[in-house]
Amino acid sequence: MNLQKTPTRAAENIDKEDTKKEIVQMLLELEELQATMYAEGKHSFLVILQGMDASGKDGTIRKVFSSVNPMGCSVTSFKAPTPIELEHDFLWRIHLQTPERGMIKVFNRSHYEDILVPSVEKFISEEKIKERFEAIVNFELLLEQNNTHVLKFYLHISQEEQKERFQERLEIPEKSWKHNPNDAKTSEKWPDFMKVYEEIFKRCGKENPWNIIPADQNWYRDYLITKTIVDSMKKLKMEYPKPISIKN
Secondary structure: OOHHHOOOOOOOOOOHHHHHHHHHHHHHHHHHHHHHHHHHOOOEEEEEEEEOOOOOHHHHHHHHOOOOOHHHEEEEEOOOOOHHHHOOOOOHHHHOOOOOOOOEEEEEOOOOHHHHHHHHHOOOOHHHHHHHHHHHHHHHHHHHHOOEEEEEEEEEOOHHHHHHHHHHHHHOHHHHHHOOOHHHHHHOOHHHHHHHHHHHHHHOOOOOOEEEEEOOOHHHHHHHHHHHHHHHHHOOOOOOOOOOOOOO
């Protein structure tokens, strides 16, 4: 995987309006599939969203899960570990948030931050990073073995698009709350982050592949993610449970 050579936009032959219409239909399908999964109570989905700052993780959640019953879906955002979380292994806080059967859980950032940031900032050893890679592979395998289906999405935006979105946060009042002065400093290390992400895809993508999503255009991003989730849920052939009959 070479992110520098990977497109961040839809191909020119893809029609925007037709794609938006497809999204509407797929959201209706997702609503029904999630309701069936909730009732059946056999499966769960963990949707992991990773990406650089301003890649559209929040927007993805608002759009893709807009039709889902809130009773069957929740979101967790992972920031820097708290002092209590640092007293445990790095996956402790992650495992606490995994979905029970019948539920969809969305991770806005995830356990991959515990590889990404330490690797770029170099505040833990390469040996410890290697151990974390192995732990994550085994952790996700454990989830899959227990009918938690893990879908991993990397929202791939260009550095140019990121700069435009940062500027919007300065100019548009409704987006100003997202402005963080440190974002620009992080962007200066773009090549380092890309290198680590490529290593993540390589080491943690064999058993459970990553979905690299061109994310410069919101409509195309939403289409690809929604389609992947809907297709994955359809494969399970879930059914509503039959009513229990009580004999006198």
